Amino acid sequence: MPEAISQDAPLDCQDVRRTRSQQIARGVLGGVLVLLGIFTLHDFLPALVWAVIFAIASWPLYRRATRRWPPGRHNLALPLLFTAGIALVFLVPLSLIAFEAANEAQGVLVWMEHARHTGVPVPAWVHRLPAGSAAASTWWTQHLSNPDDATDLFANIRSGRGLRMTRQLGSQVAHRSTLFAFSIITLFFLFREGATVTAQMLTVSRRAFGTRGERIGRQMVASVHGTVDGLVLVGLGEGVILGIAYAIAGAPHPTLFGVVTAVAAMIPFCAVIAIGLASLLVLAQGSTIAGIILFVFGMIVVFCSDHFIRPILIGGATKLPFLWVLLGILGGVEVWGLLGLFLGPAIMAALILLWREWTDPTEDALDT
Known part of the structure; x- marks a missing residue:
């Protein structure tokens, strides 16, 4: 009987080593296929x-x-x-x-x-x-x-x-x-196929990273929602309000300037360029007082949007300080272009969540 056990033990070790080698091989193959897929679709x-x-x-x-x-x-x-x-x-x-x-x-x-x-x-x-x-x-x-x-x-x-x-x-x-x-x-x-894709992503996240991975994913999704509300919707609101102001002040092509302002306002502080150009055109037409009032009113709208409305919408959805939201937006635009408007805050939200979990003393007690 002891001899049978001693003969079976090496077989079990061989099976374990074979299983580990197969897992490593599958991981390497999966990584190579992912890289090939990214290279194939990098333009898209x-x-x-x-x-x-x-x-x-x-x-x-x-x-x-x-x-x-x-x-x-x-x-x-x-x-x-x-x-x-x-x-x-x-x-x-x-x-x-x-x-x-x-x-x-x-x-x-x-x-x-x-x-x-x-x-x-x-x-x-x-x-x-x-x-x-x-x-x-x-x-x-x-x-x-x-x-x-x-x-x-x-x-x-x-x-x-x-x-x-x-x-x-x-x-x-x-x-x-x-x-x-x-x-x-x-x-x-x-x-x-949204429901199916969401369920599959949650399953992959749990298997790869556990419950923390799911929390990070949900935080990044919440940051996208907050960014859309704080940037896109607020930018559209600024475009509508300032488009009406352009028409009242007599600026040329007020609808076009309103659209340009709405797009520029999605990036913090960029609406100032459109407002300044429209005000200069009004000044060039000889309406000095209207041009000055238009510029001052535009600055008030931008100040209220960037310092009060956006921090509430974005920070409230992600529990992220507005400084990090602003850094994520500006840094994201610098690196990723327009995609950075959404990728930057999402990355910052994930990093802040990881930092809070790593610095939370209760996490050690939960892990033990």
Whole structure:
């Protein structure tokens, strides 16, 4: 009997070693496949991340809709409706900006051609500037009033260079349009299979990281919700309020400036650029008091939004100090571009949660 045990023991050790080697081999194979998948899809990864952000941001509303109108066998109506709605949120403002830009570009080209042949006299509004009117008038006289000087100033804008710029712009528009279409298609499938994907992600998180991994995931999702409320919704509100102010002050193209302000306001402090440009245009029209009032009112709106409303919405959802929210937004935009608006706060929220758990003395008692 002892001999049988001694003969079986090496077999058990061999089985354990074989199992461990197989686990290591599966881990290496899985890691290699993940890297290959990332390399294969690296051009489409931003589109996938945008689709996930859109899905997370609109998921609570989608869940309420599914509870009110349960999906049928094929589950197509609600995913299509929500996907189309999110697509229109982006397509309508972009179409408006493209339409206005095309109209303005045509006018600019006509004005430049006229300037090269006849010159451009100093307009009356230059003399009405509250400061620097003499310097501006002198510069205008030296560079634009004389046709030869105007031709030299616009010499860099030639048909060949313009054609190359047009081709590059067309290529970028086609590339961005493809990524946007891919994001919308991915978003449809996320809506359709959202419950299954969420359950699978929770299962993977528990198996890989335990309950802490699930808490980190939920914290990152909450940060996306808070960021959408604090950046996107507040930015849209600023755009609407300031768009009305632009119209009252007599700024040119108030709707276009309102859209630009709404987009710029999604990044803290960037709305100041749009407000300053609109105020300068109002000043250039001779409405000095209206331009100053518009700028002051815009600064008040930006100050209240960035210092009171956004900290409550973002910090309340993530329990994250607004300083870290601001650092996450600015650092995320610097590294990731527009995706950083959402990735930055999500990363900061996860780091702060880990820090709080690691510095909480009760965690040691729970682990023991």
